[in-house]
Amino acid sequence: DAKTTQPPSMDCAEGRAANLPCNHSTISGNEYVYWYRQIHSQGPQYIIHGLKNNETNEMASLIITEDRKSSTLILPHATLRDTAVYYCIVRVIITGNQFYFGTGTSLTVIP
């Protein structure tokens, strides 16, 4: 599975959009981009995933560049409860059994 690069930490003001970037320049054509988050000491929580097209669900939006070398997770209106470590993971959906969790981005939402 390809590696990803994320900034180690970010701050965001409460109520504003949080934009979390991820670089995955060696991604293969059959690898999906997944986002999970881990709120302090809890189990990781699935957020969203996509292959090529932008995706949106009730939690977030995922914007993937046309060349698929990077993506951005958008939390449209960040709340204090969104403070967590966010993991960007690429995974071969056909054969991958595991998720490779790197060190992620520690997002702090500030009141």
Add this chain to the structure above:
Amino acid sequence: NAGVMQNPRHLVRRRGQEARLRCSPMKGHSHVYWYRQLPEEGLKFMVYLQKENIIDESGMPKERFSAEFPKEGPSILRIQQVVRGDSAAYFCASSPRQHNEQFFGPGTRLTVL
């Protein structure tokens, strides 16, 4: 629909004892994954099981660690003769099918004295 359940949530063992961690997957999920998270690190995959079968144990230490997922009952991660380096959070995840997104439990925090 209850989520993934793990117990105990906290487990304290002395060096040399055995630790047994249990995981009940979400209803309808027959695929179980175990991960370990050392302090200040990301999660590391250990093993993937489907009912009664170990599918991928590439992340499992070769000694002292074993896992099972019997036909009836929860999945068990067993650590024999625990050492201080085994102190970590152990997370279980489940999915309805192979290669789907995985849903994680709250974890078991093992402390070895």
